[in-house]
Amino acid sequence: MYKAPRGTSDILPQEQAYWKYVEEKAASLCQLYGYQLLTTPIFEDSHLFAPTVAGGQIAVDKEMYIFEDRSGQKLALRAEGTAPVCRAYLEHGLFNLPQPVKLYYIGPAFRYERPQAGRYRQHHQFGYEAIGDADPALDAEVIEMARRFFLSLGLSGFSCQLNSIGCNLCQPKYIEALRRHYASYTAWLCPDCKARLLRNPLRLLDCKKASCQKIAETAPRITDYLCSECQAHFQSVQQYLEALGIPFQLNYRLVRGLDYYTRTVFEVGPREEGAQSALGGGGRYDNLIEQLGGKPTPAVGFAAGIERIILNLKRQKIAIPALSKPTAFIAYLGEVAKIRAIKLASELRQSGIAVIAAAGDKSLKGQLRQANSLGIDNALLIGKAEVESQTVILRDMKSGEQKVIPLAEVAAAFNRKQKSG
RNA sequence: GUGAGCGUAGCCCAGUGGUUUAAGGCGCCAGGUUGUGGCCCUGGAGAUCGUGGGUUCAAAUCCCACCGUUCACCCCA
Numbered sequence: 001m002y003k004a005p006r007g008t009s010d011i012l013p014q015e016q017a018y019w020k021y022v023e024e025k026a027a028s029l030c031q032l033y034g035y036q037l038l039t040t041p042i043f044e045d046s047h048l049f050a051p052t053v054a055g056g057q058i059a060v061d062k063e064m065y066i067f068e069d070r071s072g073q074k075l076a077l078r079a080e081g082t083a084p085v086c087r088a089y090l091e092h093g094l095f096n097l098p099q100p101v102k103l104y105y106i107g108p109a110f111r112y113e114r115p116q117a118g119r120y121r122q123h124h125q126f127g128y129e130a131i132g133d134a135d136p137a138l139d140a141e142v143i144e145m146a147r148r149f150f151l152s153l154g155l156s157g158f159s160c161q162l163n164s165i166g167c168n169l170c171q172p173k174y175i176e177a178l179r180r181h182y183a184s185y186t187a188w189l190c191p192d193c194k195a196r197l198l199r200n201p202l203r204l205l206d207c208k209k210a211s212c213q214k215i216a217e218t219a220p221r222i223t224d225y226l227c228s229e230c231q232a233h234f235q236s237v238q239q240y241l242e243a244l245g246i247p248f249q250l251n252y253r254l255v256r257g258l259d260y261y262t263r264t265v266f267e268v269g270p271r272e273e274g275a276q277s278a279l280g281g282g283g284r285y286d287n288l289i290e291q292l293g294g295k296p297t298p299a300v301g302f303a304a305g306i307e308r309i310i311l312n313l314k315r316q317k318i319a320i321p322a323l324s325k326p327t328a329f330i331a332y333l334g335e336v337a338k339i340r341a342i343k344l345a346s347e348l349r350q351s352g353i354a355v356i357a358a359a360g361d362k363s364l365k366g367q368l369r370q371a372n373s374l375g376i377d378n379a380l381l382i383g384k385a386e387v388e389s390q391t392v393i394l395r396d397m398k399s400g401e402q403k404v405i406p407l408a409e410v411a412a413a414f415n416r417k418q419k420s421g
Numbered sequence: 422g423u424g425a426g427c428g429u430a431g432c433c434c435a436g437u438g439g440u441u442u443a444a445g446g447c448g449c450c451a452g453g454u455u456g457u458g459g460c461c462c463u464g465g466a467g468a469u470c471g472u473g474g475g476u477u478c479a480a481a482u483c484c485c486a487c488c489g490u491u492c493a494c495c496c497c498a
Contacts, residue, residue, distance in 0.1 A: 006489070062422080063496080080498085109498075114422075116492065125498060192495070208494085256497090280498065305498025333456055366450080368458035373448095383456055397458070 007113070007121025018310045021320045022153065026106055026126045029149050033141065035102040035128045040084035042108065046076035048083050051260050051291045065110045077110035081127045081303055082285065083292070089131055090294045099132030100299075106306075118308045127282070127303030131289070134298035136233050139264040139284060140240035146268050146280060146302050147246055153309065154318040158279060160247065162266045163254040164234040165202065166226050168287060171262070174225035175201050185215045202255040221252045230263055237264055256281060260288040264300065270312065279312065280304030326354040327414055328378040329371035333364055337382040344380065344392065344410065351411045355380075371397060378417075380410065 004010055011019060030037070046066050065077035078084060085103055088094070094101045106126045115121060128145065130138045143160060150158055165171060178201050186194065193212050196203045205216050226234060241248055248266070256265045265283035282302030289297035313320065328348070332341035345357040356374065358367045364381070371379045381393040381402075392410060395402045405413055 003489075111497080113496065115490085119497070123498060127498090203496095258497090278498065303498065308498060331457080363451085364456050365452095365454095365458070370458085372458040379458080381457070385456085393457090395457075400458090402457085 005121070007115035009120065009122075015310075017320055017323045018313060019306070020323065022126070022306055022309055022313075023106060025149065025152050026104070029145060029152065030104040030128060032148075033102070033128075033145055035104040035130075038085055038088055038103040038105055039107065040078070040081075040088055040105065043075045043077050044084055044087065046074040048087055048292070049076055049079045051083070051288060063112050065112055078108070079111055080109055081105045081107070081125050082129060082288070082301055085127075085129050085301075086131070086289050086292055086294075086299070089297075090289065090292060095132060095294070095297065100130045100135075100138060101132055102128070102130050104128035118305070118311055120307060124306040125303050126306060127301060129299055129301035131299040132297055134233070134284075134286065136236035136264075137240050139233075139237045139300050140244060140246070142282060142300050142302050143237075143241060143248070143266055144244050144246050146266075146282070146304070149304070150268065150279065150309075153313065155279075155309075155312055155316060157316075158268055158270050159249055160266055160268050161251040161254050162238070162241075162248045162264070163222065163251050164226060164230060164237075164263050165222055165255055165261060165265055165283075166230045167262050170225055170227035170230055171222075174220065174222050177220045177225060178202070178204065181219045182215065188212075188215065205253040205255055216253060223252050233263055256283055258285075260285045260291065262286045266302075268304075278305075279308055324354075325375050325377075326356045327376070327418075328353065328355045328380050329367075329374065329376040330355055330357045330380045330382070331364055331367035331371065332358060332381075333383040336387050337384065340387050340407075341380075341382050344382070344407070348411055348414070351415075353411060353414050378414070 027037070046064065049064060064079050066074060067076075068074055085105060089101065089103075104127065107124065108122050109125045110122050112121060113119060128142070130142060143162075147160060166174060179197065182189065182193075182197050182201070182204060186197070188211055189197065190207065190209045190212055193204055193207050193209075196207070204212070205219065207213065207216065223234070238248075238250075254265055254267060255261075256267075261283045263284040263286065265281070267278055267281035269278045280303055282300070284298065284300040286296070286298040289295075289299060330341045330345050332338045342357055345355050348355045356371075356376065358370065362370070364383075368379060377397050379395040379397055381395060386392050386404075386407075389404075390407045391404045392407055393402050394405055394410070394413065
């Protein structure tokens with residue numbers, strides 16, 4: 001038997017209410033803030049993702065779905081949302097619009113990793129980006145949006161952590177200081193951190209091992225190394241957040257794995273920290289667009305994982321609206337009645353009334369059982385007698401009340417019901 | 422990529438001191454009214470016990486490998 005590939009999953013009808021709920025909240029949030037939907041291809045030139053995957057080219061090869069098409073071009077399944085949005089921004093000359101340009105996206109992303117709860121090979125991301133202006137008010141807006149998004153979903157008890165990791169003027173000086181600090185402790189570092197010291201020193205700060213944490217505690221802080229511009233920018237972001245009444249916690253050890261982040265970084269997660277707990281995160285990436293071949297263009301954005309959001313909706317037992325059900329179920333007895341039934345179904349749909357017609361040759365009992373388990377409120381019954389008298393029996397499935405109505409008046413009866421109900 | 426746990430019908434699972442018609446619940450189908458659901462009762466269908474190999478007279482049960490899944494690391498959404 002075939003199975004969905006490892007790390008992927010089918011989203012069954014019973015789950016769809018959650019997806020619709022989250023997607024609609026996302027869309028209305030973006031509408032509220034003036035962010036416009038941009039849909040990008042599911043695969044891209046594989047090199048596009050090189051700057052956006054931590055560890056650079058090594059991780060690109062190991063963690064991405066890369067394949068060659070028949071022309072030999074190296075393509076990659078979308079690994080994350082930001083780089084494609086920036087590519088589209090450059091490709092279509094969106095820099096000619098009044099800046100900043102505000103865009104959002106929602107769709108699948110792929111990473112070849114070992115799956116576990118909240119981590120999949122195919123998952124879905126919702127994200128938004130404000131491209132083309134370095135105004136710290138945009139950083140604050142993006143963070144406020146994230147908070148409003150989670151609140152609108154009904155989630156509570158999450159926190160927002162904030163930090164600044166500087167720009168390409170001050171960050172290298174800080175990394176230098178960090179290296180000097182760690183150099184005297186190499187013997188006590190875990191193997192992972194030894195590798196990080198060479199490849200990705202910022203990551204040293206959030207190693208979870210107790211021995212490494214100790215060293216991190218005495219490490220120099222990025223905030224002490226920010227250049228005056230970054231310092232001022234960071235101050236402004238905080239000032240705006242306070243003005244907006246957005247709670248946040250400064251976390252000078254918060255770094256984001258991706259190389260392109262500059263200045264503001266933030267992460268939203270449940271207060272109870274655990275693996276795979278981050279609901280979303282983002283920050284400023286003032287260097288990315290230049291790295292992709294554009295002019296230096298500042299930008300800030302946020303991305304969240306839909307599967308993790310749904311996981312938290314379930315954990316917090318948040319009630320979500322049910323998907324709408326068909327108005328009526330049509331049952332029949334006998335071949336002549338069946339013809340009348342499928343014709344009636346067609347006509348009702350023509351007037352915009354959603355119906356399910358029975359199929360097969362189940363007993364009336366079986367057909368009503370089906371209507372019941374589908375949760376449909378009205379059943380229309382057609383037998384020999386109804387065919388002869390040009391009527392149908394309308395049964396209210398909640399009360400059990402039945403009445404005989406002329407065939408021609410069925411649609412009108414439902415329209416009346418909808419208005420009064 | 423590393424370490425650990427788990428894998429019995431569509432779903433939840435009993436059964437692992439070796440020999441069972443592999444049990445139960447949910448769901449599904451049918452019957453209990455000749456044309457009527459939900460509750461109840463009765464019956465039925467549905468499992469090569471994840472896959473492959475090995476040990477044995479005998480394996481769901483022991484061993485190995487692979488696959489899948491879960492948890493942690495890693496990484497991140």
